[in-house]
Amino acid sequence: MKIVVVGNGMVGYKFCEKLLAKSSTKKIELVVFGEEIRPAYDRVHLSEFFAGKSAEDLSMAGVNWYTENGIKLHLSDPVQKIDRSNKTVTSFKGITESYDYLILATGSAAFVPSIPGVEKDGVFVYRTIEDLEMIRDYAPKAKKGAVIGGGLLGLEAAKAMIDLGINDTHVIEFASRLMPRQIDDAGSALLKSKLESLGLTILTNTNTTKIEGEKAISKMLFANGSSIDVDMLVISAGIKPRDELAKNCGLETGPRGGITVNEKLQTTDPFIFAIGECALYQGMIYGLVAPGYEMAEVVATYLCSGEKEFTGFDMSTKLKLIGIDVASFGDPFISAADARHIVYEDANKGIYKRINISKDGKELLGGILVGDAEQYNMLLQTCKNKIVLPPNPEDLILGSRGGESAGGAGVLSLPDDAHVCSCESVSKKNICDAVIDGAETVDKIKACTKAGTGCGGCVPMVKDLMVHTMKAQGKYVRNVICEHFDFSRQELYNLTKINQLKTYDDVLTTHGKGDGCEVCKPLVSSILASLWNELILKKGNDTAQDSNDRFLANLQKGGTYSIVPRIPGGEITPDKLIVIGEVAKQYNLYTKITGGQRIDLFGAHVGDLPAIWKLLIDAGFESGHAYGKALRTVKSCVGSTWCRYGLHDSVSYAIRIEERYRGLRAPHKIKSAVSGCIRECAEAQSKDFGIIATEKGWNLYVCGNGGSKPQHALLLATDLDSETCIKYIDRFLMFYIKTAEPLNRTATWLNKMEGGIDYLKNVVINDSLGMAEEWEKEMQSLVDNYKCEWREVVENPDFQKRFGHFINAPEEKDPTVKFETMRDQKRAAEWK
Amino acid sequence: MEVKEKVIWFYACKAEDVPANGGVCVKYGDQQIALFNFTRRGEWYATQNMCPHRQQMAISRGMIGSEGDEPKVACPFHKKTFSLKSGSCTSGEEYSLKTYPVKIENGKVYIKVN
Ligand code: SRM
Ligand SMILES: Cc1cc2nc3c(=O)[nH]c(=O)nc-3n(C[C@H](O)[C@H](O)[C@H](O)COP(=O)(O)OP(=O)(O)OC[C@H]3O[C@@H](n4cnc5c(N)ncnc54)[C@H](O)[C@@H]3O)c2cc1C
Ligand code: SF4
Ligand code: FES
Numbered sequence: 001m002k003i004v005v006v007g008n009g010m011v012g013y014k015f016c017e018k019l020l021a022k023s024s025t026k027k028i029e030l031v032v033f034g035e036e037i038r039p040a041y042d043r044v045h046l047s048e049f050f051a052g053k054s055a056e057d058l059s060m061a062g063v064n065w066y067t068e069n070g071i072k073l074h075l076s077d078p079v080q081k082i083d084r085s086n087k088t089v090t091s092f093k094g095i096t097e098s099y100d101y102l103i104l105a106t107g108s109a110a111f112v113p114s115i116p117g118v119e120k121d122g123v124f125v126y127r128t129i130e131d132l133e134m135i136r137d138y139a140p141k142a143k144k145g146a147v148i149g150g151g152l153l154g155l156e157a158a159k160a161m162i163d164l165g166i167n168d169t170h171v172i173e174f175a176s177r178l179m180p181r182q183i184d185d186a187g188s189a190l191l192k193s194k195l196e197s198l199g200l201t202i203l204t205n206t207n208t209t210k211i212e213g214e215k216a217i218s219k220m221l222f223a224n225g226s227s228i229d230v231d232m233l234v235i236s237a238g239i240k241p242r243d244e245l246a247k248n249c250g251l252e253t254g255p256r257g258g259i260t261v262n263e264k265l266q267t268t269d270p271f272i273f274a275i276g277e278c279a280l281y282q283g284m285i286y287g288l289v290a291p292g293y294e295m296a297e298v299v300a301t302y303l304c305s306g307e308k309e310f311t312g313f314d315m316s317t318k319l320k321l322i323g324i325d326v327a328s329f330g331d332p333f334i335s336a337a338d339a340r341h342i343v344y345e346d347a348n349k350g351i352y353k354r355i356n357i358s359k360d361g362k363e364l365l366g367g368i369l370v371g372d373a374e375q376y377n378m379l380l381q382t383c384k385n386k387i388v389l390p391p392n393p394e395d396l397i398l399g400s401r402g403g404e405s406a407g408g409a410g411v412l413s414l415p416d417d418a419h420v421c422s423c424e425s426v427s428k429k430n431i432c433d434a435v436i437d438g439a440e441t442v443d444k445i446k447a448c449t450k451a452g453t454g455c456g457g458c459v460p461m462v463k464d465l466m467v468h469t470m471k472a473q474g475k476y477v478r479n480v481i482c483e484h485f486d487f488s489r490q491e492l493y494n495l496t497k498i499n500q501l502k503t504y505d506d507v508l509t510t511h512g513k514g515d516g517c518e519v520c521k522p523l524v525s526s527i528l529a530s531l532w533n534e535l536i537l538k539k540g541n542d543t544a545q546d547s548n549d550r551f552l553a554n555l556q557k558g559g560t561y562s563i564v565p566r567i568p569g570g571e572i573t574p575d576k577l578i579v580i581g582e583v584a585k586q587y588n589l590y591t592k593i594t595g596g597q598r599i600d601l602f603g604a605h606v607g608d609l610p611a612i613w614k615l616l617i618d619a620g621f622e623s624g625h626a627y628g629k630a631l632r633t634v635k636s637c638v639g640s641t642w643c644r645y646g647l648h649d650s651v652s653y654a655i656r657i658e659e660r661y662r663g664l665r666a667p668h669k670i671k672s673a674v675s676g677c678i679r680e681c682a683e684a685q686s687k688d689f690g691i692i693a694t695e696k697g698w699n700l701y702v703c704g705n706g707g708s709k710p711q712h713a714l715l716l717a718t719d720l721d722s723e724t725c726i727k728y729i730d731r732f733l734m735f736y737i738k739t740a741e742p743l744n745r746t747a748t749w750l751n752k753m754e755g756g757i758d759y760l761k762n763v764v765i766n767d768s769l770g771m772a773e774e775w776e777k778e779m780q781s782l783v784d785n786y787k788c789e790w791r792e793v794v795e796n797p798d799f800q801k802r803f804g805h806f807i808n809a810p811e812e813k814d815p816t817v818k819f820e821t822m823r824d825q826k827r828a829a830e831w832k
Numbered sequence: 833m834e835v836k837e838k839v840i841w842f843y844a845c846k847a848e849d850v851p852a853n854g855g856v857c858v859k860y861g862d863q864q865i866a867l868f869n870f871t872r873r874g875e876w877y878a879t880q881n882m883c884p885h886r887q888q889m890a891i892s893r894g895m896i897g898s899e900g901d902e903p904k905v906a907c908p909f910h911k912k913t914f915s916l917k918s919g920s921c922t923s924g925e926e927y928s929l930k931t932y933p934v935k936i937e938n939g940k941v942y943i944k945v946n
Pocket of ligand 1: 187554555556562564592593594596597598599600626632635669671686687703705706707708709745
């Protein structure tokens, strides 16, 4: 059997993949024509191109994949003619292929309304990698941008404009609200104000009548008589199915485009199928990828003589637009006459949620979430599977207030055939079966079921299902460290302490098996450092350290290291600044002010590290532990010594705190800050512990985090005097060091703590565990034991020997290290 | 005609120069070889020093350990792991490391190259 596929987009590719999987025993000859220059790529994540993803990163499968699977792939070669009576297609380059079955997966093109002037330079659409390349190249010339279309794609394009530095961007929408097909007026109003706060200007009820400009666009005119100046325009006003081939060979198409298909996805010629965004099923084009994949599944099954029908597809969606969650599911718009609405709105936090419930209160019919879509998966499943609602359905959107998280129990209540991953249509049963068959990590489940490999939105649910299934099998799900230690970090910490073990090898021999690995070695090293605070390079412990700890510096691209001297509280004298400058000059190091109020010197050869540090230590610097899972910086604002609002001397207090906890090693890095008043210039509320001056003393906040999942710190205690504040920090840090899982920051640790901040308060302030005294003593001994590890290296020739590139040529540097020049300094050469 | 393979055992360094359960980088002409003293197993290994992932001269600075019974090393850059015996990538990539035989005589380490 010979099958020809026209179009190598997301759905065309998925069809090939599915056909291969199903046809293992059958002999199928597969030929694919693609109009674009590259094989299918992930259009859904197209915008990530601007965030640095390359065309290769977005690719669904490389050309090799097609070759290896015996698929003949013609790229840059659109099919131009279908000859139905002879069953052949002919391409632009003149290739003619015969077929037994023909699959049209031609997708759609951006719909461009016929506004006079659309042909001018600076007007773009947003559909292919080439479109984005052109936009990227044009953007530096533009200051004022506009997007026509306030739907999903239009808002993505608007975000891209902002990312490209065009801060003055208008979004022009014909309808009376944004995303008219997904959300209601109230949700849309909230989204609008959030977008406006990001600097976008939103014009609704606005119809563009003319685009003006000489060669390039410079102005847009609107039907209401107004106009705006623009240098660049992206049109994102909807899609137009690519049905021209079908039309020309006499297949039936819809009045507004699309190739008419039946529930088998057959066109009016039974040997020709249409799938994806070009297919028109019951008057509807499905402009999302999941239904396209389902269509591919139906046709692939049918051609391998299976039975499957397409019966429409749920258009529920969850998106992150410009960092704002927007979701709608089921019937979002059903009127108050047919359903009860529960609405929750917090304009302050920018959250709007609406659920529609059947009149008898038993069923969830649909809903809208803006600003916070945490509960989307659960709600969608509840709605699709007609799960009977709890007596207080408002819990669904307000979350369970207090007590065990509702998420876990929720997963269990789903029926077996509930679609957990809609991109790849994987059911709850598929996932649980995989776990029973031994896939006991999320990665393994992804590999064998494909769940979570599309948009990734279902991964948390997959993980919940995994844990529940394992528990149901009577398996004790424990966070063991790795194959060498059958313990959690906390257990191993206690065992190491009780048995007074001091080296990695002793810990492994006493409590582990095998020869260790890159997971348990740094973990045990960190436990040893937290317990005994001895020089980490001692006693053969050096090789059990992460590379950064082993060389007491951060490994950089190209193999050189960076150097970060401690600058407590960010305060530094002019003399010390001069020394840093001189050292950097002498060793030709790149210098940069870090985000942590200190100075980083990059590009040092490993062999130069001891000499560089000697100069720094002689000038009074010490290690900044930028390489360790240890205390990093305690940032400060200028405080009461200079600032007219300052309540206390935040700099002195920050220096005191930084000097107290410097060198302290923990499950992850620890950061802190002290602000002199509630204006909070030191950003203390984003730190593992942060201190803010009040009229009466200090407020202590804990468990904040920056990074990819920022979280604000929570107030632990108020109006503390300086001594009590330190006492509480001692207790808090020791509790964290003893009980956190490896590589969990304090925020993550708190998130997993049963009882949350109230429990933590009780432990730290009321000493509910009765450990306070012991912890304070332990902390004091760690503080007393502190030594600068770089000073020890500089003073000990034996340690220095370890800092060389070649063991048999100690004077030589790595000759492969390459630098380039940029803005009068060096930088690491780019890697491939 | 018989071609005999040219085998060289070259002297790398003293055994005591290599830290216990750790690696060093050995210079052999223009080549860089990572040498490991796997004290825990009483074994020695040598591989190319360049990590094939991003062409970084870094394998000698990686942590060694085992997966099941297979001795392995993790590149410090992105923690790709490689078997010290066969050089194959144990974290599933196509590429692998070249490996070299090692012998110790009178406290001296020799690496076999050709
Ligand atoms: C140098 C610096 C960037 C800069 O030039 O400003 C930096 C550089 C790195 N950061 Fe950072 N971070 C730097 C400030 C920050 C900050 C800002 C701050 O501390 O106020 C944050 C957000 C605050 C926070 O941590 O909560 C930050 C959040 C991260 C994270 C995310 C942590 C998280 O919990 O999600 C990582 C990844 C990690 O640690 O696992 C990271 C990891 C890294 C690493 C270590 C990545 C790596 O493994 O190579 C970078 C090392 C570069 C190097 O070789 O020196 N860096 N990093 C900053 C050093 C500050 C200092 O003086 O020590
Ligand atoms: C910026 C952006 C963001 C999106 N975000 C989401 C999202 O968050 N969620 C979601 O579900 N969907 C999203 N979509 C929609 C999703 O990308 C599409 O639904 C999906 O790509 C449709 O797949 P397809 O294969 O039908 O069409 P396409 O991916 O368009 O592929 C069709 C291919 O056929 C080629 N072709 C056309 N005619 C011929 C011919 N005659 N001969 C040979 N080749 C031909 C075209 O060049 C194209 O490469 C987004 C789309 C865009 C542009
Ligand atoms: S954000 Fe931090 S980790 Fe990421 S590139 Fe910048 S310095 Fe490196
Ligand atoms: S360079 Fe070795 S893992 Fe990336």
